Each structure stands twice: as C-alpha cells, then as structure tokens.
Amino acid sequence: MVQVRPLTDRGLGNSSYLVDLGDGRALVVDASRDLRAVDAAAERCGLRVIAAADTHLHADFLSGATRLAARDGATVYGSAVGGRAFPHTGLGDGDEVDLGGLTLRAWATPGHTGEHVAYLLLDGDRTLGAFTGGSLIVGAAARTDLVSREQTEPLARAQYASLQRLASLPDDTPVWPTHGAGSFCSAPPGADRTTTVGREKATNPLLRAPDEDAFVTTLLGSLGTFPPYFLRLAEVNRRGPALPPDGATLAPLTAGQVRCAAGAELVDVRPPADYAAGHVPRSLANTLRPAFATWLGWLVPDSATPLMFVRNDDQDPEEIIWQARKIGYDHLVGELAGGVAAWAATGQPVATVPLLDAADADPARVVDVRQRSEFATGHLPAARSIELGALPGAQLPPGPVVTMCGHGERATTAASLLERRGHRDVAVLTAGAEEWAKVTGHSLAVTS
Template identity: 65%
Template sequence: MVEVVPLVDEGLGNSAYLVDLGDGRALVVDVSLDLRPVSSAARRRGLRPAFAADTHLHADFLSGARQLSVTDGAQVLASAAGHREFTHTGLRDGDEVDLGGLRLRTLSTPGHTHEHLSFLLLDDDRPVGVFTGGSLLVGAAARTDLVAPHQTEALARAQYASLRRLAELPDDLPVWPTHGAGSFCSAPPGAERTTTIGREKAANPLLRAPDEDSFVAALLASLGSFPPYFLELGELNRRGPGVLDGPPRLPGLPTERVRRMLTDGAQLVDVRTVAQFAAGHVPGSLSIPLRPAFASWLGWLAAPDRPLVIVRDQDQDPAEIAWQAAKIGYGLAGELTGGIDAWGSAGHPITTTRLVQAHQVEGPVLDIRQTTEYAAGHLPGALHLELGELLHRVDEVPAAPLVVMCGHGERAMGAASLLEQAGHRDLAVLDGGPEDWAAISGRALETGA
C-alpha cells in the first residue's frame, strides 16, 4: 500500500504531501519554503526527498521545490508552460515520470492558473490517487481571479472543463488537494482536507452545476478578498525563490537603533497577544498576534518595502516568526531586544488600547471580518469594513468612539492599531465575537450583507 502523508499548514489552509516511494526516497507535492514539516516527516520515516512536484505557480506561499533541489538533490517536476527560470523537468499533458515503481502522470487542469497541472499517481497501471492542487477541492474549486481581472471569467470556464475532466476518474479514487479550509485561494465549506472523486460528484455544488454558465456564475460569486501579496508570489515562484543557506533569523536590535529605524520609515510589528498589546505597546506599531494565520495577515497588512521590526514576548518562538514571514517572501529586519519592557525602560512612550468584554459593548461598532462572516451574523447596526480593506479606507471610518470587533479579537486589534496609526482615538476592542455578545445580551444577531 502506498503511504501518502498530508502535511497541513493550518495558517495558510493548505496541504503538502509526502509520498513514500518504497525505496528510501520520497515524492513531495506543493511544499512551501518552510520545509520543517516535510523534513521532519521524511526523517521519521528514513526518507530522502527525491522528487518535488508543484501543481502550479503558487500565489500564497513561496515554493520549497527549488530549495529541495539544492539541499537534497530533488528533481523538480512542474508545468513546462510555467516557464520557470531554474532547473526543473518541464511537463505537459499526458507526460509520465518514473518514480521507481510508481509513476506520476500529468493532467492539464487550467483554471486556478493557466499552467495548472494535476498529478495522477499510478502503481503499475492502477490509479492510486490524484493531486489536484488548486483545481478540484473538497466541496469547491480554487479561485480564478489571481492572474488578471480580465482573465478571471476565461479561467473560470477553463476550471469548469478541468473539473469535468477530473470527474471522469474512478469514483473511489482519493483526491489530494492543496488548498482547503482557511485558504484565501478557495472557499470550501468544511474542514475535510481530502476526498474522493465520487464524493465530489455527489456533493460538490460546482460539479453539480447544470451547465458551464451556471458553474461560472457560482464560482465567481464565491470569490472574496485576498492578500495583496498573492499578486506577487506567482512571478517570484516562476523566477525561482532565493535559496536559503540556513534558517531565517531574527537578530536582536537595540532600542536606540530601533528608534532611529522608525524615524527612517521602519514598521514595528507587535506579535504579542491581544491582551498584552492592549496593556501597552509602542505608538504606531501594528498588531498581528502570532498564531497559525500570522503569515497571511503579515502579507496583508505590512508593507513589503518597509523594514519590519518585531516586538514579541520572550515566550514566543523567534524561529516560528521568521519562518512564517519567509514562506511568503517577507524578510524581517530583526526584533526589539528586550521587547516592550526595554522600550519603556529607555523612556520611550507606551500607549494602551481599551479591551472590553461582551457586556461592556456600547455605542457604534465596527465589524472588520470577511463579508461572508459578517453576513452570517453580526451585531445589529454594526458598520462593516473588511480588515484587508481598512488600510486603504481609514478615512471612511467615523472619527468617533468605536468598538472594533471580529470573531475573537486578534483581527480587531490589528484593525485598531491601523486606526490608531491614522489618528483615531477612543477605540476599544471586543475580547470575543458576535456569539459572545448575543449570549450576554439575549438579542439575536442580524444577518445579510
């Protein structure tokens, strides 16, 4: 039996895959530059990555395929139509690669991107499973608007044909997608990461669309917002991510040097918890609490052309911060040595942000969740502006006392920090979400956009 190990990145909502080839070698599929999970999984099984396959030019993370080719001698397998500028084996529809007993057959499945491939894994002539990348997903299909606005509909029509092609595979065939729940590349309804062809034919609303026009309308209607760095990483992956000569670092920076850097345009990114940021932070710093989704929000809110300096709690892992930034192509200038305590001890100003509980909410409320979240249930009369849009639309937010809220508090504190940078005062952040308010107040949430 072929062992296929999913390696889930909860923050990006993606899965990479490690395939045991049975002879001490492994195939890895759609692995990010943060190779720690795949390296750990391979080491535990005594495997060496011999092949690194990419289904498409990823927009949400830097591929780790080139890194594996340099450090492990892995053969990079990718679409010839992607025109990658580094050593790889360019594949076209129907090509097969001998993995040593197992074989990989390419299926052209454009839609998410022009050059998208799916990989059918074969044991002799028996299909074992199919890596569908950003084509057929669990209950969905990946978005088609990351290439160019004028190509979105044409790519959606290509996605329709690609899903129909995949649906012709055997019903019991395992489907191993890359994008899943939590990915801004897709909008799957549940938490399942893998599926089968038959399950998708029975339950995937896009596969059940009666015709191409209905499919396109449904797919385009599901497209939400996405981080701006998605528009840059595809090209970086085509040219080839820079090869790391070691783990990314987070060097310490003395207080006075950080102060000078801020004067010259650097940005402080505070990764401590919501409660810690509320209790005291450097004025003008950006709150992005360290959690699985840190990389996505760093890429959404922090400008890539400004030096980024981290403020962390001593219990937070600097390696995790540096790796999350690196996998989306962000380099960090370093961290404030001694953290917020050192800043205060040097006599520099510290400010606070009020944190309120559900029973303390009063006055205007700004809900900064995604549109689908807001529509599913929000406080009556709450204003709505997605966090990702806030950076460019702060002047639309009333300069009045506001309670900022999201689902738990992390994104809301990020929004409050952006508003504080823009000069807003008398802000509070809800420590919780709409369900907490409904439970305390006994009132129903409103629905609809």
C-alpha cells in the first residue's frame, strides 16, 4: 500500500506530503523552504526525495522545491502556465509523470491562483488520491483575492469549476489539501487535515452551493484579512527562492551592538510574562510559537530588514531562524547575548508592562486584537475590535489601554506596538474572552 505522510506546519496551517514510492524513493508535494520535517520523515522511513511538485505559486511560504533540486537533485514539477523562471518540468492539464510504478497526473484547477493544478496519484487506472493544494480543502476552498482585486471574482468563478471537477472523482477518493485550519488562505477551523471527495460533497458548504453565483457569494463573503507578505511571495516563488544561507545559528551581539544597529528590528521572542517583567524599550514582542512566522511577516513588512532577537536560554535558535527563513527573512543579524539582564547591566533602560487578570480589566478600555471572525463569536461588552495587523495604523482614544487576545501572545505584541507609538498607560489582559466571562460572571457580546 502506498504511504502518503502529511507533514503539518501548524503555524501556517499547511500540510506538505511525503509520498513513499515503494522503492526507497519519495515524492514531496508542496514542500516549504524549511525542510526539517521532510528530512526527518525521509530519514525515519529510509527514503530519498527524487521529485518535488508544487500545486501553485505559494503566497504564504517560500517553496522548498528549488532547495530540494539543488541539494538532493530532485526534479521539480509545476504548472506549465506558472511562468516559473528556474529549471523545472512544466505540466499541462492531463500531463502525466511516471514515478516508477505510480503515476502523477496534473489537473488544471485554477481559482486559488490562476495557474493552480491538482495532482492525481494513480496506480494504473486506479486513483489513489488527489493533492488539491488550495482548491478543494477540508470544509471550504482557498481564497481567490491574492492576485488582484480585479481578479478576485473571476478566480472565484474558476474555483467553482475546479471544485466541480474534483467532485467528479469517486466519493472514496482521498483528498490531500495543502491549506488547512489555521491558514490565512481561508481554511475554516477544525482538526482534520485530510478528507475524501464524498465527505466534502456531503458537508462542504461550497460544494453544496446551488449554483455558481451562490458559490461566489459564499466564498467571497468568507474572506478575512491576510498578511501583506502574501502579495509578494508568489512572485518570489515564480522566480525561484534563493537558497537559504548556510548554518542555523544566531551570532551573539553585545548591548552596544544592539543599541547601534541602524535600521534593525529587535524581536523579543520570550513568553508574555518574561517580556512584561522587563524588556528592551521599543522591541517587538512576538512569542516564539507556531504562529511566529506569520506575525513576523505581518508586522515587519520589509524582508530585507536586519533582525536581531532576544530569547530565553531554553528557546531554540534554530526554530527562530527557520520560521523566519520560510517566509524569506534571511537578514538575521544575531541575538542579544545574555538577554535583558546583560542589557540592563550596561546601564540601559528596561521597560515593563502590567499583566491583568480577568477580574481587573475595565472592558471599556479593552482593545481586542483577535481577527474579526474571532471577535464576532464572543467578546467583552464595550471592547474595541482592532485586528493586530491593523494596530500600527489605528487611532485610539486617549487614556489607558488594555490589550487582549485569546491567550496573551498577540495582546503582548499589541502592547509592544503601542509602546513604540508612545502609549505609556498600556496593560495586557492575560485572560481570553471565555475565561473573562467565567471569572466575572458576565455574558459575552456576539456580533452578527
């Protein structure tokens, strides 16, 4: 039996797939530039990657296909109409690749992007499954507004046709999507990363839409905000991502080097409580967690910005490096050696921010920085909704501000952004909305 192993990036909400071809060789579909999971799975299974296929020009991460080609000699496959400017094998609709017993067949499925393809994995005449990228995903279809405003509706109509085509496969056909829960490419929440054609026909609201117009209305109505780097990474992937720098270590920097680094951004990756207890003034709080890369790209819009970091000893510098690199941030200058204690020891100022428990927060002062869809499902009465990504340009009334999110990480980032704008009376609510309601006995407000 063919083994298809999903390798999930929980932060980006995506899955790549390692396909065991049965003879020690493997195919990888939609690999990220961060190949650590691919390498670990291939080594564990005794496999050598000989091919890398991308379903589309990704907007949310840099493809690992060029790295696999340069490092492992893998053949790269992609849509023939994608205009990729690096060595690859372009596939048109219906083209097939002989994988040595198995066959990969390209199906044109435009919608999420104009050049999107799905791949059917075949064993003779039998369809083993479909790699659907950002076309048919669990419970939805991926967004169509990443190319241009003018193309959003035409691509949504193309997405309708693509889903209808995929729905023509047998009901028991496994569906292996790239985008999943947690992706800003419009995947709904949920634990399942894979599905079947039959299940989606029975439960996916978009496949149950009565006609194309209803499909388009539903799809476009589900679109939320997304990080600005989504608008440039597809072109980087079309040109071919540069090979990442060698090594995965952060150079030690003195307090003086950090202080004098013109144009650099100092990112504090420690947990909220550590940042709150003492941090370098004007540093950007972004806790190292699965979503680290998304918020780094959202809040540091220029990937050429030199980056420096503050971390705890138990936080893995390799994780910081690869999270940054997978979205194209390669100018990693180093880390503050000795952390905030070393900074303070040189006589430099240290800033703090109060942390509030649920019972201590005035809802009228709360700025809820969750996504609008999260806010709508339940929020503190009188709280103001400003998504974290929009906070740098938002206008706030004078007076104290309490930032909140779900677990404290985004709220701490928000506090750091407000500090940089000169706000001095900022606190972080460590409780989420449901915990606040439980502690205070008050009901949450819901927005339709």
